Amino acid sequence: MLTENSECHTVGILRYLERAEADIPPGLAGVLEAEEKKKFARPLCTYLKMFGTCKNRTVCPDRHQINSQIDVLQNMASKTTQTSGYVTVLPLHVVNATNYFGRIVDKQKDQYMILAEEISEYFKETSNRVGAQKVEKLALFGFCEETVFHRVQVVETSSKEEGNFNIKIKYVDEGRTGQAQSSQLLHLPVRFQHLPPQAVEFVVCRVKPIDNDTEWNPRVTRYIHQKIERKPHEAKVVLTLGNTVWIDPMVRVTRFEDVCQ
Structure with missing residues (x-):
């Protein structure tokens, strides 16, 4: 199917084989690895972070492998490096129902x-x-x-x-x-300028659209935006990678002043 004069079609052939759920020849598998190496300076794929898999890896411009030189905690405030336990998060920018940007709030001294x-x-x-x-x-x-x-x-x-x-x-x-x-x-x-940028990317685990879809309906995103933006939530950190924090669960807690603790 492929000759020296048709190497440019390799990725396209791979896409056809994947869609047909056919076995990938070892030679072509190496092409995929080579393509991934070219993306090592790119950000980690958003779909991979949200759903654990990319909807179309062969055409996605972002990488799908961990790059230890990028996905490490550098120049981050100590509170954003927490890899486990409960934190207070403040969503400030809602991308969709799974993905937010905001801050981790220090209750003692913000x-x-x-x-x-x-x-x-x-x-x-x-x-x-x-x-x-x-x-x-x-x-x-x-x-x-x-x-x-x-x-x-x-x-x-x-x-x-x-x-x-x-x-x-x-x-x-x-x-x-x-x-x-x-x-x-x-x-x-x-x-x-001494304080590092405080924006952290949050990914809420175990939340995805129905029917295994990979895109959220804009109405869902608007509803989530109205409900959580700029409101503090309690969340449990399950994984931290670079500037991305995976949380499960994230809960809005309302405390009544007149009720005894």
Whole structure:
């Protein structure tokens, strides 16, 4: 089926064999391994993290194997490195019913809340709102959204553009992304950059769409968003890999002040 002149069709042939549930010849199996090695710098596949398998591995641009150089805990606050036990999680960005971004909240001394108050107090002074002189990719800046100040990182920009231009930013303490104008970025003093990005990716175990589907209905995602966003939940950590934490279960706990403990 394959000759030296048709090597470019190897992946396509593999897809046909997999869909036909046929045995994969050893020679072609090596092609899959080679393709995976090319993806070793890519993020870990989202479907693999959520469901344990990729819906279409042969065309998925992300990797499906653990890369110890990436999937390790680096430069993370100590509370986000917890690999077991119960934690308080604060969902801030709901991707779908299984996948959220947010923070792990320290009940005793929340370093992020202390930093957020200091940043807010600093930027209250109009004289401190100095526009960023040079917009560079991956650099941290201050950003005002309505009345709240955030730490943001430039994800995408064009060095060819001059003056005021569009950029893609990531809210490093919440996990969501957005669009902004370069003129909206504020100089962020070094003392506000010492705390590592606080956004953590959460994957809720044993939750998946019905009928073994791999996509959530948008109505389900909207409903979950309304129910859990910015509300603290108690969760048990079962696995931590890089910046992703698998939790099972995650429960919203309501305590009544007048009821004895």
